[in-house]
Amino acid sequence: MTTVTLSLISHTNVGKTTLVRTLTRRDVGEVFDQAHVTEVSEAYSLVKSAGSELFMWDTPGLGDTVRLVRRLKKSDNPIGWFMHQVWDRTLDRPLWCSQEALRNVREDADGVLYIVNAAEAPQDAGYVALELEILAWIGRPTLVVLNQTGRAGHGSERLEEEWREYLDKHDIVRDVLSLDAFGRCWVQEDVLFHRVVSLFDGETKRAMVELARAWHESNHDIFLRSMELISNELASTATDREQLPAVFPSTAQKEEAMETLGKRLQAREELLWDAVIAAHGLDGKHALEAKQRIDAFVVTGEETLSPKKGAIFGSMVSGAIGGLTADIMAGGLSFGGGLLAGTILGALGGAGLSHAMRLLKTGEEPAVSWSHEFLDGLVERLILRYLAIAHFGRGRGRFEEDDAPAGWTQAVRATLTARKPHFASIWSEAEAGSSQRIGQGLNKGLTKAVASILSHAYPESTL
Template identity: 35%
Template sequence: MAASDPLRIHLSLVSHTNVGKTTLARTLLLKDVGEVADRAHVTETTDDYVLARSSTGGELILWDTPGFGNSVALAKRLEGRGNPLGWFLSEVWDRFTDRSFWLDQRSVRHIRDVTSVVLYLVNAAEPPEKAPYIPAEMQILAYIGKPVIVLLNQMGKPRPPEEEAAELAHWKASLAEYPFVTDVLPMDAFARCWVQEAALFDAVGRAVQPEQQSVFEELRLSWTRARRAVYASAVEALARHVWLQASAHEWVENAGFSTKVKSVAKKLGLFSTAADPIADAQTALSVRAADSFCALTKTLIELHGLRGRGVSREIIRRMKSDWSLASYAVDGVRAAAVGGGIGAASGAAAGAAADVGTGGLTLGLGTLLGGIVGALGGAGAAALYNGVRKKNGVEVSWSESAVKRFVLEAVLLYLAVAHFGRGRGDWREGESPEFWKASVEEALEAQHFSLEELRKEDTDLALPRVANAVDGIVRAVFASLYHRTV
């Protein structure tokens, strides 16, 4: 069937029951398909979906199949179909005495007849030598007789690359005796990234038959263009958020400060609104930064085909903290207004600051406290503000260290959204692994990010420069995490 339709390449997701095929299908397809539940035999039919479509009519079809139930019995029944008694048991006896078992056999034969490449999903939380069903299912896959790519699911939270590489090597060694297994890849339905999906496409390209190579290359190009378009839009959104903070400033006249900022701060319940124009300026910058971060989160969620409310406004309202201005530069040149630390943080703020210091940076509250208020690893007061004394007042803006923090937090947010598998349901704020943070900081340092140079440019020139810098940072992080160029 597959050979008779050269424009269509068929991928079949197969696994032991309740390992996560439908969840992974949702993640790869960027839409809700099938039923997801924590029980065996949730998927009872073999369903097909278009994963990619080329301009010349080619289609990459993804099949979500019922899970293997009693793998040992199924393997024995398939093996015996070559003799008359085995055929009778399979086609007649099972049909009327054990319909579920009979449907399993029909599903396997369907996969054998249609599939170009089999995607075999395993539970990586269980070592291969302790999964008794794997030898039997390898026997079933041998009966199917198609190239097999093994996907490691349920790997848990993202771990440092060397740890995942060791687990991957262990699985490859355990499956080396099966010649039809062409690749073993990490592909957690909950925490994979589109860069890892690109690696899957590479593996499929190596496995398809020579006569389908040209069709597959067109399909790969179509898929890659779609993913790169999402990536480019995400980088643009990150850059715009960073530039808004880099270019943000508040003017403090000698006569005092506008009551508008005070009313906004009072309404949100953010900070003390005592008669301090410099503190009011800082508050105004913080409110705008918080709004921008919330908008960025919403944009990234939508770009990646997810649902969710983003950063809760309640998080911002809980940020009860007073700024103290330790000193202020008035010598006519741009200098840091030192202080800006947390003066009287609430319990929630203090707890988040401690989390940052121990590597448990929580996206959302951690971002707002870390990047906006200045709880930089619980290290104390930070130089967050610049101040320029001019003839009729003072211009207050974010310092270079604060803007770099915005870059760090924005990229961490992007990584969290890009790794959020659709099968998990609605987007929710999660934790950023410490090795992500270290990788982003290293890439940021290599960019030699200069706020002073940026502020000399007009927006039309500065925004592309910020986008190039953010793009370089994200690409470097992906190269570090996955050893792939984007």
């Protein structure tokens, strides 16, 4: 068995444990917004494949580096001296924790992921230069991960650039990558592991190539499963009909039929998102949170795509959702709020409720079904919601406005516009066809569209 071992190192309270949680899809360790939360180094197996296994060590954070480096410099064999010191765990906690972290790198690491808080300017994080000096002494190949990119808010990309420039001057740093554990997309994990491959040579590199491939495969399977679930839901909606009780139905009868159709859509959507969330390994409170997030997920057209940040969540818009629900009510329909209101009105794109459904006069009696225009809009909303889940990182605490958003609406819209004929022919087929038959065509079209959106957003990824 070849093992590849990565140690996560950072100043205390930057986000090592949070990153491990996002990658393992488990609530491991302790996460709080305070110094020295993690006290002992702990290894987590991330992936196994073909006789290789990737381990990631979560370590205690470095602290009081100024004192640490001053002392190290006094010695001929600084690291040796430091490791043989006996630090009091209570009285010298910052140094005790630093020693635990460095011991872990020295004894176990093939490579180091050094995490830096990109919400802070490099000149304000004086400890970074000192910590890099210590890592240089130990001498393992180091990849810097800039996290908390969502936190920096306005101008965060400029800060990221500053960090890159600053880190460029340090020889131990082989590479710099932005990855916010809260708002990362699974395709960025592939990019992370490909960068890790280039830290190594020989047998370790060969094993890491295989492990990166296995990691990609398991994420890609979840992607394909999600596309299948969404396509099945779309196929059901496109073929759904509600018969009207008379050849010349009254307005009240039409509205009742439309409401029935809407309720069925709502019920399917509930099941759909439960299944997609579960497929992403989100359970318990994370599942609830993810659901609330997509429920409140509205992206405005003005937002521009920000591939670097990888965060896409729209601002919290419960007010807007409330407004949308009121619009539906005013249109004479009482679908209930939240998810469906967002889905229906979002899909309409302001075209008005009367465009959402149409009368079909195929059989003996007329029926109502969803309009092609509505279905086009629905595809857009379903993709945006999938993207919200695909970026949902574990370890997310309370949602904060600053963790938000770069809009994806334009990207999704552009991709769908290019594929409009494909979907249009499916909607026509749906008028007579069964949902199973059109499901396949939808799955193909949707998978290609979403793969293209993700590849544009993350050009380094290999979908």
